[in-house]
Amino acid sequence: MLGSVEFGDSAVVADLEAGIGTLTRLDDRRVDAVLVVVEPTPKSIEVGTRAAQLAKEKSFGRVVVVASRVRDDGDLAAIRSAFPDHEVVAVPDDPAIVEADREGVAPLDSHPDAPAVKALVKLAQSLGPAAA
Numbered sequence: 205m206l207g208s209v210e211f212g213d214s215a216v217v218a219d220l221e222a223g224i225g226t227l228t229r230l231d232d233r234r235v236d237a238v239l240v241v242v243e244p245t246p247k248s249i250e251v252g253t254r255a256a257q258l259a260k261e262k263s264f265g266r267v268v269v270v271a272s273r274v275r276d277d278g279d280l281a282a283i284r285s286a287f288p289d290h291e292v293v294a295v296p297d298d299p300a301i302v303e304a305d306r307e308g309v310a311p312l313d314s315h316p317d318a319p320a321v322k323a324l325v326k327l328a329q330s331l332g333p334a335a336a
Contacts, residue, residue: 222251237266237331240290244271244279249286256290266291270327273297293330295323 238259242252252269259267271283271294284292298320304311311321 235264241270
């Protein structure tokens with residue numbers, strides 16, 4: 205599907221399925237950044253390290269590891285140690301995200317001051333045109 209997109213001056217954000225399958229088939233055309241979302245579990249970290257390595261090998265551009273659902277310093281340390289050569293952005297485990305999901309609303313709309321929302325907004329801003 206991404207192969208048929210006319211990019212022009214537009215930005216396209218794609219939420220790809222978990223794992224590395226899509227990355228193996230994706231060419232490097234116009235990929236400026238890859239966000240590898242990892243939870244602090246051994247399986248997630250294992251798959252995330254393979255995805256980050258593949259993105260680096262394919263020269264996809266900036267690779268950012270998003271440490272999702274971080275509950276404490278130990279969670280973040282485990283993820284940082286698995287990705288020593290990558291930028292890691294922490295997104296805390298936040299009940300506001302679960303609550304918004306249950307309500308069927310965007311967390312940005314329902315809980316703009318929640319810690320996880322603030323972390324995600326900061327991440328998005330770092331990916332914008334001014335950050336390039």
